[in-house]
Amino acid sequence: MFFPGSRYEKQTTYPVQRADGSIVPAVRVPLPASQPLRGFVRQTEPRRLDLIASRFFSNATTFWRLCDANNAVVPDALGARDLIGIPIDAPAVR
Secondary structure (H helix, E strand, O other), X not given: OOOOOOOOXXXXXXXXXXXXXXXEEEEOOOOOOOOOEEEEEEOOOOOOXXXXXXXXXXXXXXXXXXXXXXXXXXXXXXXXXXXEEEEOOOOOOO
């Protein structure tokens, strides 16, 4: 259901009944887990997380790893922060 490497890849689904009576699969949002940080990126102006993820992980779709490293359940929670932590497992950027 989810692409390989997605933060939802290992989450199980459960059925939810919509207002019209139809049943759809749903998935719980995984809670972020604390992890050691390599360092921080200072935001001088709001930057898109996908661009930061592309810089550090070479994959824009891994922006959720920044959310996890910063204990943010949703990406918008990082928008107001001056510093965004970069996980220690991110490759060093030259």
